[in-house]
Amino acid sequence: MTYFFQIIISGVVVGSIYALAALGLVLIYKSSRVANFAHxxxxASGAFIAFFLTVDKGVPIFFSFIISMIVTFFLAMSVERIxxxxxxxxxxISVIMVTIGLASIIDGLIYFTKFGTENYSFPAFLPQEPVSLWGVSISWTQxxxxIITSLLIGGFSxxxxxxxxxxxMRAVSDDQFGSMSVGISVPRVFGLAWATAGxxxxxxxxxxxxxxxxxxxxLHAFGIVVFPVVILGGLDSILGAxxxxxxxxxxxQFAAGYLDGNFGLSGTGDVMPYLVLLIILLFKPHGLFGIHEIERV
Amino acid sequence: MSANSWLATGNFHTTYKHEQNTFYTSLDRSVFTFFLILLFAWPIFYPLSNKYMLVTDNILIAIVAVMGLNLVTGFAGLISIGHAAFVGIGAYTVASFCRTLGADHVMVTHFWPVLIIFSGLFGAFFGALVGLPALRLKHLYLAIATLSFQMIFQWVINFMSFFNQGQTISVGRAFWLTGEIGRNQHYVFWYYIILTIVVLLGFGVRNLMKTRYGRCLIAVRDNDRAADAMGMNPGLTKVYAFALAGFFAGVAGALHAYLYRGVGFDSFTLKISVSYLAMAIVGGLGTLNGSFWGPVAIKLLDLQVEHLSEVAKQYLPSAMNVATALKPFTFGLVIVLFLMFEPRGIANWWRITKSYTKLWPFRY
Structure with missing residues (x-):
C-alpha cells in the first residue's frame, strides 16, 4: 500500500511539472493558435541560464532562477517579434514548421555551449533528508x-x-477582430503570451x-511530452493543462511502477502518454476542457 | 492543340483528353527525355567514389520518401510529423524477413523487388491506420497524432528484442541477373534501381494529380467542408492520402535497408521526420518537382556543413563538437528563412526561370 501511495505522490509531483510546462504551450495556443514545438x-535554455548564473557566476540560487525567468521572458518575446x-x-503548416525550425536553431546554439552533451546538477540548497509522511517519503526538492508550481499556476490563473x-489576452483568444475594435493591440498580446510562456x-x-x-x-523531451498533456486537458484551457x-x-508513474518489470516490459512510462493520446484523439479530440470549434465553409 | 508544338505560350487545352496528357508540348517531352538520359548515363562517364555515390543514392531515397510526404502534406494539406516512422516500417519489414529467414535467404537476396513492394504495402497499411484519426481531426490535432505514432514506433523498436533493440540488423547482398552484386558495383547498382523507382513513382504522382482522386485531394486541402458539400468524402480521401504516403515511405525504407545492407534505429528518429518535412518545404509543398529539389538541397547542405565543420575544427577547442552543433543550427535556419522569405520553395524559382525563358525577350 505504501508503494501505491509513493507512486501517487511521485505522479502528482511529475504531473505538476507537466502542468507548468504545458501552461506555456496553452498560453501561446490560446491567444495566437500557434502550437509551439520549440517549448x-x-x-532547457531557462534551466541552463539559471545553472550558468548560479555555478559559473556565483549568483545566489533563488536570484538566478528569477533572472533566468526574466531573460527567457524577453527571449520568447523577441522570438515572437522576429x-x-x-x-x-x-x-x-508554415507556423508549425517555423517553431520546429526554431527548435532546431536553439538546439544548435545549445550544442555550441558546454550544456549540449554533458550532465550537470544544481548545487543542493535544500535538506537532503526526505520528508516522511505516514511511511511515504518525498524529497525536499520535490x-x-x-509548492512553487502550485503558486505559479495559482498566480497565472x-x-x-x-x-x-x-x-x-482572453479577449484576443476569443475574438481577434472584436478585441481590436475595443482598442486591444493584438500583436502586443501575442508578444505578451509568448513572453509569459517563456x-x-x-x-x-x-x-x-x-x-x-x-x-x-x-529537458527538451519535455517539449514533446507536453503535447499529450495539453491534448488530454484541451488545447486552450489552463485548468485543462x-x-x-x-x-x-x-x-x-503507474505505468512505470506496475507494468515495468512485469510481463517483460520496460520503459512503458515513456510510451504510455502517447498511447493515451492516440486514444483521446480518436474518442474525445478536444480533450476534457477544450472548446469545440464550429467551422463554416 | 497549339499551332506550334514546340513553342506554346499558354494553355491550349481543347479536350479533357489533351489535358490529361503527361507532356503538353514537344519541348516538355524532349527536355524530360534529355534529363532522363543524362541521369542514367552520367555514372558511366563520370564515376564517383563510393562515398559520394552513397550520398547520391541517399538523395534519391529521400526523394522517394519526400514524394510521399508531399502527397499527404503538400497536396492533401495534412501535416505528418511521423514520416520517418513510416520509412522505418518499410525498413523493418525487410529487417524482420532477415530476422526470421536469415539475412542471406533467397527471399531477401533474389526476390528483393517483391520485398520492396511488400514493404510499401505494409507501410500503406500503417499509414491508413495512423490516418484513421483524420476522419475526425484536422491540422494540429492530426500533426500530434502522427507525432505520437513516431514516439510509439521508437519505443517498440527500442524495446523488442525481435528488432534487436534498435541495434543494426544486417541485410544480405542482392542478386541481379548477372549474379551477386559485389562491393564495387553495389552503390551504382542501387543508383539505377532507385532512379528507376523514382521515375516510375514520379509519373505515378503526376498522373494521380490528373485523376478524380488527385483533384479530390486538392479540393479537400483547400476547403474540406466545401469538398464535402460537393459530394466528395473528405475523411476517406485523407485516409487514402496517408496510405499512399505510407506506401512511398515503405518503399523508401526498404531501399534504405538494401542500400546500407542493414537496418538501425538511428535513421528513423523524430529528427529525421523533421528533416523530411524540411525537405518538402524547402523544395516547395504541393509541387512534384519540389520533391526533387528539396532533398537535393538539404542533403547537399548537410554535406557542405560537414566539410565546414571539418575545417572549423582546426581553429576551435577540441572539446567542442562543431558538427553536432552546426548541423541543427544551419538546418533550422534554412527552414525558418525559407518559410519567411520563400514559402513556396525552390520549385517557385524553377517556375520563375521557366516562365522567364519561355517568354524571353518579352516580360509577359
Whole structure:
C-alpha cells in the first residue's frame, strides 16, 4: 500500500511539472493558435541560464532562477517579434514548421555551449533528508517544486481572471477582430503570451533541473511530452493543462511502477502518454476542457 | 492543340483528353527525355567514389520518401510529423524477413523487388491506420497524432528484442541477373534501381494529380467542408492520402535497408521526420518537382556543413563538437528563412526561370 501511495505522490509531483510546462504551450495556443514545438528548448535554455548564473557566476540560487525567468521572458518575446509576427495569417503548416525550425536553431546554439552533451546538477540548497509522511517519503526538492508550481499556476490563473492584461489576452483568444475594435493591440498580446510562456517555461526548467538534474536530452523531451498533456486537458484551457498534467503524471508513474518489470516490459512510462493520446484523439479530440470549434465553409 | 508544338505560350487545352496528357508540348517531352538520359548515363562517364555515390543514392531515397510526404502534406494539406516512422516500417519489414529467414535467404537476396513492394504495402497499411484519426481531426490535432505514432514506433523498436533493440540488423547482398552484386558495383547498382523507382513513382504522382482522386485531394486541402458539400468524402480521401504516403515511405525504407545492407534505429528518429518535412518545404509543398529539389538541397547542405565543420575544427577547442552543433543550427535556419522569405520553395524559382525563358525577350 505504501508503494501505491509513493507512486501517487511521485505522479502528482511529475504531473505538476507537466502542468507548468504545458501552461506555456496553452498560453501561446490560446491567444495566437500557434502550437509551439520549440517549448522544450525554451525550458532547457531557462534551466541552463539559471545553472550558468548560479555555478559559473556565483549568483545566489533563488536570484538566478528569477533572472533566468526574466531573460527567457524577453527571449520568447523577441522570438515572437522576429519570427512569428510576419507569419500571422499564413497557413498553419508554415507556423508549425517555423517553431520546429526554431527548435532546431536553439538546439544548435545549445550544442555550441558546454550544456549540449554533458550532465550537470544544481548545487543542493535544500535538506537532503526526505520528508516522511505516514511511511511515504518525498524529497525536499520535490516538495518545494510542488509548492512553487502550485503558486505559479495559482498566480497565472489570477493573472488571467483578474488583471487587465490577462483579460485582454482572453479577449484576443476569443475574438481577434472584436478585441481590436475595443482598442486591444493584438500583436502586443501575442508578444505578451509568448513572453509569459517563456517565463513559465524557465520556471519549469529550473524545477525539473533541480529534481532530475540537467541533461539537454531529458529537458527538451519535455517539449514533446507536453503535447499529450495539453491534448488530454484541451488545447486552450489552463485548468485543462493542470488536470491533464496531473493525470498524465499519474498514468506515467503507474505505468512505470506496475507494468515495468512485469510481463517483460520496460520503459512503458515513456510510451504510455502517447498511447493515451492516440486514444483521446480518436474518442474525445478536444480533450476534457477544450472548446469545440464550429467551422463554416 | 497549339499551332506550334514546340513553342506554346499558354494553355491550349481543347479536350479533357489533351489535358490529361503527361507532356503538353514537344519541348516538355524532349527536355524530360534529355534529363532522363543524362541521369542514367552520367555514372558511366563520370564515376564517383563510393562515398559520394552513397550520398547520391541517399538523395534519391529521400526523394522517394519526400514524394510521399508531399502527397499527404503538400497536396492533401495534412501535416505528418511521423514520416520517418513510416520509412522505418518499410525498413523493418525487410529487417524482420532477415530476422526470421536469415539475412542471406533467397527471399531477401533474389526476390528483393517483391520485398520492396511488400514493404510499401505494409507501410500503406500503417499509414491508413495512423490516418484513421483524420476522419475526425484536422491540422494540429492530426500533426500530434502522427507525432505520437513516431514516439510509439521508437519505443517498440527500442524495446523488442525481435528488432534487436534498435541495434543494426544486417541485410544480405542482392542478386541481379548477372549474379551477386559485389562491393564495387553495389552503390551504382542501387543508383539505377532507385532512379528507376523514382521515375516510375514520379509519373505515378503526376498522373494521380490528373485523376478524380488527385483533384479530390486538392479540393479537400483547400476547403474540406466545401469538398464535402460537393459530394466528395473528405475523411476517406485523407485516409487514402496517408496510405499512399505510407506506401512511398515503405518503399523508401526498404531501399534504405538494401542500400546500407542493414537496418538501425538511428535513421528513423523524430529528427529525421523533421528533416523530411524540411525537405518538402524547402523544395516547395504541393509541387512534384519540389520533391526533387528539396532533398537535393538539404542533403547537399548537410554535406557542405560537414566539410565546414571539418575545417572549423582546426581553429576551435577540441572539446567542442562543431558538427553536432552546426548541423541543427544551419538546418533550422534554412527552414525558418525559407518559410519567411520563400514559402513556396525552390520549385517557385524553377517556375520563375521557366516562365522567364519561355517568354524571353518579352516580360509577359
Amino acid at each position: 522544450g528548448q525554451i525550458i 519570427f512569428l509576427r510576419r507569419l500571422i495569417g499564413e497557413p498553419i 516538495l518545494v517544486g510542488l 489570477w493573472f488571467f481572471k483578474k488583471s487587465t492584461v490577462g483579460i485582454s 517565463l513559465s517555461a524557465a520556471a519549469a526548467g529550473c524545477i525539473i533541473g533541480n529534481i532530475t538534474g540537467l541533461n539537454f536530452e531529458t 493542470v488536470i491533464g498534467g496531473i493525470i498524465m503524471g499519474l498514468i506515467q
